[in-house]
Amino acid sequence: MRLCRFDNDRLGLVEGDGVRDVTAALDGLPRYGWPLPRFDPLVANLAAIRPQVEILSGKAPKRPLSSVRLLSPVANPGKILAAPVNYKKHLEEARADPAIHHQKQVVEIQKIGLFLKATSSLVGPGEGIALRHLDRRNDHEVELAAIIGKAGRNVPRERAFEHIAAYAIGLDMTVRGPEERSLRKSVDSFTVLGPWLTTADAIADPAALDLRLSVNGDLRQQANTRDLILGIPELIEFASSFYTLHPGDVLLTGTPEGVGPVQPGDRILAEIQGIGRMEVAVRAAA
Numbered sequence: 001m002r003l004c005r006f007d008n009d010r011l012g013l014v015e016g017d018g019v020r021d022v023t024a025a026l027d028g029l030p031r032y033g034w035p036l037p038r039f040d041p042l043v044a045n046l047a048a049i050r051p052q053v054e055i056l057s058g059k060a061p062k063r064p065l066s067s068v069r070l071l072s073p074v075a076n077p078g079k080i081l082a083a084p085v086n087y088k089k090h091l092e093e094a095r096a097d098p099a100i101h102h103q104k105q106v107v108e109i110q111k112i113g114l115f116l117k118a119t120s121s122l123v124g125p126g127e128g129i130a131l132r133h134l135d136r137r138n139d140h141e142v143e144l145a146a147i148i149g150k151a152g153r154n155v156p157r158e159r160a161f162e163h164i165a166a167y168a169i170g171l172d173m174t175v176r177g178p179e180e181r182s183l184r185k186s187v188d189s190f191t192v193l194g195p196w197l198t199t200a201d202a203i204a205d206p207a208a209l210d211l212r213l214s215v216n217g218d219l220r221q222q223a224n225t226r227d228l229i230l231g232i233p234e235l236i237e238f239a240s241s242f243y244t245l246h247p248g249d250v251l252l253t254g255t256p257e258g259v260g261p262v263q264p265g266d267r268i269l270a271e272i273q274g275i276g277r278m279e280v281a282v283r284a285a286a
């Protein structure tokens, strides 16, 4: 099942190049008050919402996807976890290019672990990317995103997939420079998630997905998730040894080689096999 959030926080069921408005499926969601939970209500209640979506979809008219504005399908992640240098060829390119490594040692993921991105950096493809530091190099990084569906801590790798609700395409946008990753990658709009949630049951093998990214029609990144250094089970095991994972937490699994700069006016097209494709416009921040 493919579920999107669009326009004015509508919930959509995506079918081919169309979308059905199934927002009424959210009517049964528990009401949350202050203090708000650390999880995303849609993802936490996905099992209960899915049958409602099925029922409603029969009556909801189909609109073209091109006519709606896609927002981040996860509205309220508790945290955004991200894997640095998790493809071998990206590790090699980062070590070879001073504009990427900035005189810092580029360390393997087994030593450096994970980093966190501010949740305020999260947008959907329809919102676009706003660059604030036009004098710096701002890079695209396409990544498979796994969305946590079930809370867990100290999750062994053998049970990792029980904790994943869905997958999406992630863009881990980055200002290159000497500062900490979490600062440079948390600019507003620098985490793009979309175009929708593809539920985990629809992805037979997340470790065998082609992914690619082009800018203005030029292919920049092309790889397969089988080349991940740490796969999703290992990432979940490692992350949950530090943090309790909550439904709606987003795990960005790392980018392959081919990262490169974008400028205002560029159009990014990102695609992952089995999930779909999303187009994201780049602009200068107002």
Ligand code: MN
Pocket (backbone or CB within 6 Å): 082, 083, 084, 085, 141, 143, 172, 252, 254, 255
């Ligand atoms: Mn990244």
